[in-house]
Each structure stands twice: as C-alpha cells, then as structure tokens.
Amino acid sequence: MIVGEQKPFEKVxxxxxxxxxxxxxxxxxxVTVCMAGGEKEVGILASTIRLANxxxxxxxxxxxxxxxxxxxxxxxxxxxxxxxxxxxxxxxxCGVGVQFCSEVFEGKRVxxxxxxxxxxxxxxxxxxxxxxxxxxxxxxxxxxxICPIARCSKSLLNGPCGGSQDGKCExxxxxxxxxxxxxxxxxxxxxxxxxxxxNQVIKDWSAGRDGGPGKIVREDMVx
Amino acid sequence: xxxxxxxLIVLCCENSAYLAAESxxxxxxxxxxxxxxxxxxxxxxxxLILKFLENGAAGVLVLGCPLDNCKFVRGNYRAQKRVxxxxxxxxxxxxxxxxxxxxxxSSLDTHKFIALVKEMKSTLF
Numbered sequence: 001m002i003v004g005e006q007k008p009f010e011k012v013x014x015x016x017x018x019x020x021x022x023x024x025x026x027x028x029x030x031v032t033v034c035m036a037g038g039e040k041e042v043g044i045l046a047s048t049i050r051l052a053n054x055x056x057x058x059x060x061x062x063x064x065x066x067x068x069x070x071x072x073x074x075x076x077x078x079x080x081x082x083x084x085x086x087x088x089x090x091x092x093x094c095g096v097g098v099q100f101c102s103e104v105f106e107g108k109r110v111x112x113x114x115x116x117x118x119x120x121x122x123x124x125x126x127x128x129x130x131x132x133x134x135x136x137x138x139x140x141x142x143x144x145x146i147c148p149i150a151r152c153s154k155s156l157l158n159g160p161c162g163g164s165q166d167g168k169c170e171x172x173x174x175x176x177x178x179x180x181x182x183x184x185x186x187x188x189x190x191x192x193x194x195x196x197x198x199n200q201v202i203k204d205w206s207a208g209r210d211g212g213p214g215k216i217v218r219e220d221m222v223x
Numbered sequence: 224x225x226x227x228x229x230x231l232i233v234l235c236c237e238n239s240a241y242l243a244a245e246s247x248x249x250x251x252x253x254x255x256x257x258x259x260x261x262x263x264x265x266x267x268x269x270x271l272i273l274k275f276l277e278n279g280a281a282g283v284l285v286l287g288c289p290l291d292n293c294k295f296v297r298g299n300y301r302a303q304k305r306v307x308x309x310x311x312x313x314x315x316x317x318x319x320x321x322x323x324x325x326x327x328x329s330s331l332d333t334h335k336f337i338a339l340v341k342e343m344k345s346t347l348f
Contacts, residue, residue, distance in 0.1 A: 009315035040270055044312065047273035052316035 001030035001121075002094040003128045004037060004114040012045070013052055015111045016090050019060065022049075023086035024113070025079065025101065026066030027093035034128050037092030037114050039066040045092065045113060070097025076104050083108060119150075136207030136214065142195065144186035149203075151179035157200040229255045231343055232275045233284045236264040238294050240286030242330035252337055255281075255348070264288065264325075265298025272309040272323055281347040283309075284339060285325040292329070299327055321346055 006012070016022050024042050032038030042064045053060050063082050067075040070093035076083070083089055083101075088109040091098040094116040102110035118130040133150040139157070140147055149155045153171040160180035163170025167181040187193045208214075233256060235241035241260045247253065261267065264287025272283050285306055287299035303325055310320040324343055328335045 009312070013315075040268070043270040044273060047270060047277045048312045048316050050277050051273065051313065051318050055317040 001033055001119070002096070002116060003034045003118050003120040003130075004031050004094050004116045005034075006036055006041070006045070006092075007113060007115055009048060009052075012090065012111075012113050013049060016049065016088060017053075017056075017058055017060070019086075019088040019109070021061045021063075021085060021087045022090055023063045023065060023079075023082050023088075024049075024090045025070070025083075025092065026064075027070045027091075027097050028066050028068045029071075031092060031094060031097075031114060032066075033122065034120075035126075037094075042066055042092055045090075071100050073100075073104055076101065080105075134208065135203075135205070137204055139200075139203075142198075142200070143183045144190050144192070146179060146183045146186055148179050148183065151177075151182070153179075156180065157203060159196070229348065230280050231256045231282050231284060231340070231347060232280045233258045233286060233340065234261055234264070234267055234271075235259065236261055236287045236298070238263070239288040239330045239332075240264075240328050240336060243286075243328055243333045243336040246333045247337070252340055252344075255344070256340055263293065263295045263298035264302035265293070265295055265300075267302045267305050269305050269309045269312065272306070273312060276313070276318070276322060282322040282324070282343055284343050285323075286336070286339070287325070287327050289327045289329055 024046050026032070026038050026042035028038060035041065046062050046064045050062060063086065065079045065082050067079055069075050070091060083105050086108070088111055089101060090111050090113050091101050092113045093101070094114065095112065098110055098112045102108065119132040119134060120128045120130045123129050130150050132147060135149050139149065148157055153169050153176065154161055160178055164178040164180060165173065167178055169176040169178045184193070184196070187196055233244070235244055235258055237260045241258070244258050264285055267285050275283050285302055287293065287302050290299055293299045306323055306325040309323050313320045313322060326339050328339070
C-alpha cells in the first residue's frame with residue numbers, strides 16, 4: 001500500500017484557513033490502513049480545525065466525507081455535491097488522490113493534508129516500513145524476495161557496503177536493518193546462497209523514473 | 224455528546240472508575256459532570272475527546288484502571304497514548320491542553336474519584 005503521514009497541523013491549517021467552506025475528504029484504502037487519512041482521521045482533523053477556528057475567531061463551514069478511493073473516478077460520484085459546495089477540498093489521500101481529485105474537479109482548489117512517504121507494509125499496528133521503490137523492473141526473484149533497491153539505503157545490487165555492522169545499516173543502526181544481511185540470511189534459508197555469486201549488471205533504470213512520468217496502456221482493456 | 228458548555232465529561236472504565244463513581248454518596252460534586260461508561264479506558268478515541276470539546280464540553284477526564292491492572296492488559300496504556308495525542312491536537316489548535324486529563328484509579332478509590340473531579344472542575348470552571 002501507499003503509506004503516508006499527516007502534515008504538521010500548522011501547515012495544513014495555514015493552507016485552509018482562508019476558505020469559508022471546506023470539505024475534508026478521506027480515502028478509504030491505503031491511507032485508512034496506515035491510519036493517516038481514513039474516516040477516523042478526517043474526524044480528528046475536522047475537530048482540530050474547528051477548535052482552532054474557535055480560538056482564532058475564524059468562521060468556516062466544514063463538511064467531512066470519505067470515499068473508497070480517491071484514485072478512481074467513479075468513487076467521486078457520491079461526494080460530487082459536497083465537492084461542488086466547498087471552496088476548497090482538503091484531501092487526506094496520498095499524492096495520487098489529491099491530484100486526481102483536482103483533475104476530476106477542474107477549477108476546484110484541492111489541498112494536501114498528508115505527506116506521501118513510500119510503498120510499504122504494516123509491520124505491526126502503528127509501524128509501517130518501506131518494501132518497494134516502484135523501479136519498474138522487479139528483481140525480487142534474484143534476492144530471495146527482499147528488495148535491495150528499496151531496502152538498502154544505497155540500493156546496492158552486488159552485496160553490502162562497508163557500513164553494514166551487526167546486521168544494521170550505518171545510515172541509522174537503531175532503525176534500519178542491512179538489506180544485504182537480510183538477503184544473505186534469506187538466501188541461506190532458501191538453500192540458494194550460491195546464487196548471490198552471480199554478478200548483477202548495472203540496473204536498467206529506464207523502467208522507473210527515467211523518461212518522465214510512467215504510463216501503462218493495456219489496449220485489450222481500453223474501452 | 225455534550226450540549227452544555229459547563230459540563231465536565233468523565234470517561235470511566237466500567238471495571239474501575241465507573242464503580243468508584245457509583246459508590247458516591249454525596250452527589251453534589253457531580254453537578255455539571257457527565258459520567259460516560261466505557262468497557263475499557265482503551266476504548267477512548269482521540270476523535271471522541273476532541274468531539275466532546277468541539278461540542279462545548281468544558282473538559283474531558285479519562286479514568287482507567289491502575290497501570291498494569293487492566294482487564295484487557297494494556298487498555299490503560301493505550302488510553303494514555305491517545306490522551307497524549309488529543310492534548311497535542313489541542314495544543315496545535317491553540318486550546319489549553321489542560322482541558323484533557325487522564326488518571327488511573329481502582330473501583331475502591333471513590334475518594335480519589337472525588338478529588339480528581341474536584342481538581343479538574345476547579346481548573347475548568
């Protein structure tokens with residue numbers, strides 16, 4: 001899933017306080033799971049803004065809504081009246097949702113309430129960590145299902161650097177495991193340690209950010 | 224949800240603080256106080272606390288079981304963390320964060336319940 005976290009309140013408040021009618025729009029998929037922009041978080045942010053408005057003598061009408069996904073057009077249908085009502089939409093979706101909402105409702109001010117961080121997993125409730133960098137050329141088959149692009153701080157493909165100590169990464173030994181230690185341990189467990197002797201050629205980055213924004217067209221699916 | 228501005232909302236765990244409140248003989252202290260029973264203090268949500276305040280409650284007092292004595296093991300620790308988050312949100316909004324407080328009492332601590340409510344009321348009203 002896409003993992004995000006809320007922007008500092010003062011930044012969010014600064015961006016919306018000039019508007020008289022604000023819709024706070026949550027997203028019911030990734031950011032609900034990572035507890036950053038779902039229905040519950042919409043309620044908390046709305047209450048905080050209302051309390052701040054009372055303190056600052058600002059008159060603002062706030063409505064709250066959450067759609068299943070802000071990255072698919074059809075889910076906006078149920079909230080289009082609320083969006084049209086609002087002077088500004090404070091989107092609690094990832095960057096994709098914010099942009100798509102703005103695209104679907106051209107001319108409507110759509111503001112982000114979250115910072116989108118990474119593609120990640122829920123390690124346990126309240127802890128999320130990165131697993132994929134979206135490089136467009138998956139190499140997980142070669143490394144026992146552990147991605148050196150996303151999980152090695154230097155994205156190294158041919159073994160660890162000198163900063164790997166006791167299974168930890170020199171970038172932040174308290175919080176980051178050395179991806180290459182993880183890869184070594186996993187390959188050993190899988191009984192295919194010898195595969196790591198194969199030298200990896202320079203990665204083809206053209207499938208990733210190279211060449212501008214990504215786009216996939218499936219002719220068989222296009223209507 | 225609170226309607227009057229003058230109300231102190233006391234969110235009580237049904238296993239401890241609520242029983243302590245039920246044992247009150249002198250109910251004078253309970254004027255302008257609304258007790259809400261929760262199955263565990265860990266059921267407290269940040270949004271619920273803020274909603275009470277947004278709707279005009281003077282303050283919210285969360286009372287859970289003594290630490291390490293929760294029927295659901297860590298409910299009171301969770302409540303503490305959520306109260307901390309609510310206090311941060313109040314701080315962000317420029318509201319006095321002392322409008323929210325958490326404490327931990329047993330079902331026998333009616334005297335502590337009275338003291339905590341009195342203290343909170345004296346801060347708020």
